[in-house]
Amino acid sequence: MPTLTSPLDMRFRPVRLIRSLFMIVLILFVFLNLHVLMNFEPNNSDAYDRTLLYKLRHSNNLKAHVQTDRSQLQDLDGPENSSKVEVLILPNQYNQTFVSRHNIPEHNLTQIKLEIDRRNADQYVHNLQKYGLSLGPESVVIVVQVHDRANYLKILLDSLRKVKGIEKTLLIFSHDVFSEQLNSIVETIDFCPVMQIFFPVSAQLHPKEFPGEHPNDCPRNVKKDQALKIKCNNANHPDKYGHYREAKYCQTKHHWFWKLFHVFDQLTVMKNYTGLVLLLEEDYYVAPDVITILQMMNHLKKKDCKDCRMLTAGNYDKTQSYSINSGKVELGHWISSRHNMGMAFTRDLWKDIKKCTSVIL
Template sequence: MKASSIVGVGNTCRGALTRTLVLVFLATFLWLQIYVINLTTRDWPSQTTANETLYSLVPQELHRFLKERHNASATTNATSGCLTNPEISEIRQNIDRINSEQRVYNEEAFGPLSPDAPVIVVQVHTRLIYLRHLIVSLAQAKDIEQTLLIFSHDVWDPDINYLVQSVDFCRVMQIFYPHSIQTHPHTFPGEDPHDCPRNIRKEQALLLKCTNAQHPDLYGHYREAKFTQTKHHWWWKANRVFDQLTVTRNHTGMILFLEEDHYVAEDFLHVLRLMERTCKHSCERCNVLTLGTYLKTYNYYSDFSRKAEVTPWISSKHNMGMAFNRVTWTKLKKCASLFCSYDDYNWDWSLQRVAQSCIPPSKGAGAVPRVDSGLIAMMMRAPRVFHIGECGVHHKKNNCESTAVIAKVRNVLKSARNHLYPTQLTLTVAGMVPKKKLRKGNGGWGDLRDQDLCWNITLNTDLVLP
């Protein structure tokens, strides 16, 4: 064979090999692209997919609570802070009327409330989407018809009112915090134009002669109404429910405190009753029952579904889905002076201080942690109350609908269905807990007007406000 022929054959072979390698590379690259797209789709479902999953888990008859209401006329103004003086006056009159009437919806269908039946109190602001899903979860709970469901509002919103008054699966009541920012937009407890700016130094404030110049908080900042309102509202609704409402004034059962961005398991009332009975027999010093947890993973399998932990009450761990009765409330109210004067705008951190330095440790049978604390919590390890809120006072995100979070919670509960409704609880007791050093408050509560308002709420005294 000639040399030129050998070279030609070699070139042909190398060309064929190169083409083959290129084709293999392209095929591999294409396969990887398709794989990555599929993987991404599985890990990050689209909003449509998440919504479809969510709605498929909701019984058809409950979809009405999830639907938008398009025929409200005054909703935009009510929640935007653009109310006129006549509109504010009308809202105040409506609030006074409803608080005075104390109407219990659906009482004719479900009869009078039993003295020891659970009462559920939901603190509501403006997050309608979350509230819809909470109501759907409550509607699916076993024995919900035995309860009284109280919605406590700090904003008058026609859409929210319409939704609440559409609830037909139990007794329902609405109460309205009367000293809100909405009804006092330019005067205390709202933002008075003569109030000191938050970050101004006291020396400057005194020269400026702003209203509260003498009373910054312990960090040198002046009050912000949007933060102080939450503590006022929580304290007002507790006083209102335990001591002022005719339907609950002599109530002896548990009062369960929820918020608009919570979600409950179908057996939460069953577990609450079980915890209440367990306290009487095995932990007389347990005086706060906690159904929620801030853990990101949940385990309902084996015996975890019936495990409860006994531990000193800690504000950042045991404030979700917490319940207590009149005995505990009486102890808390005796410490109202400390609660109202403690320089912290958080109601739960204020309760933490009360528990550590005002309420004496109670005596009773049953193993409890060796700690000097007036509040002892019994907390479910497998939660029956979940936090679904992605946005709130302290957190803002681009997407506040939390569709994926709600779908996750629903799927968790669906997979755990066979492990719900335990017949008894297994208590685990925290070991000896060292006494915590009393910490400084978070501030935001240095203004004497806030402290006076809080104290007048305790006394049920009509504070003269503009």
């Protein structure tokens, strides 16, 4: 039997059509935003206030990283771009560093040297996928000189974790001992961008020759005439106090100078950086406001003491009157035995230090 259809059932339903179109537009909008977030890369010089933008790329393998290919670095200097930000790396999930653990035996010096050379060449910055990196004249980059005291290093890291603004800095560890234990401790850091560098001319790699201890090295306190009689190494060249080289102390000095050279002159990520570099050691402990205080001191220096070259975060005074002096800054001449705790300075001073290389080394 034929069925009669009323005109009401056959009429056009605009509400249902509009609802369907809205859902289609919404889905397209979501996919478009996901695409933009995954591939965003500013190409407008006004989009960010910066002079250097590190373009993030990822290769087809898992070791995607901003330093994987140095050709990806792009300078954006120009008269219209005289910005305050000197290094900018945006947080990006594809910029994650996957740590490759080789578990190298500490007696295998050949493998350790190869691993040190590889890591120094790679210049990996960890935690970029979480924090990115933005450095400028007001920033503070922290460089920690590490030997082999793991327990002290853990305490330092615990204090650094509590520092206000630590996530905005770059934390660099400079090692003169390659140790899986120390590497594991550094790899636990999740509160800021982190880099490791390794002193390549260490006593660990040269245990029975310079810069380590050679069997024929002159004893520290032997007199020069006696040293000449026994014909020990370097007998003609005691220091100005009449002492001969002690490998462990000389390494500390050589490591100190090398890390500055490597940080200021060799690291790609630091090539345009003009802000402060704070020098710490593994047995230090920092206050939560150390970055804030250094930035305040630096601002005061630029305003009221343009001839000041060095800032120090601590001193060796046995007693401290914090309640009286906590809001004060001491102005004076730098004395190495008093003002070498938590030194902070810029590239300008490093250029002058380099001129004294022959005296230092």
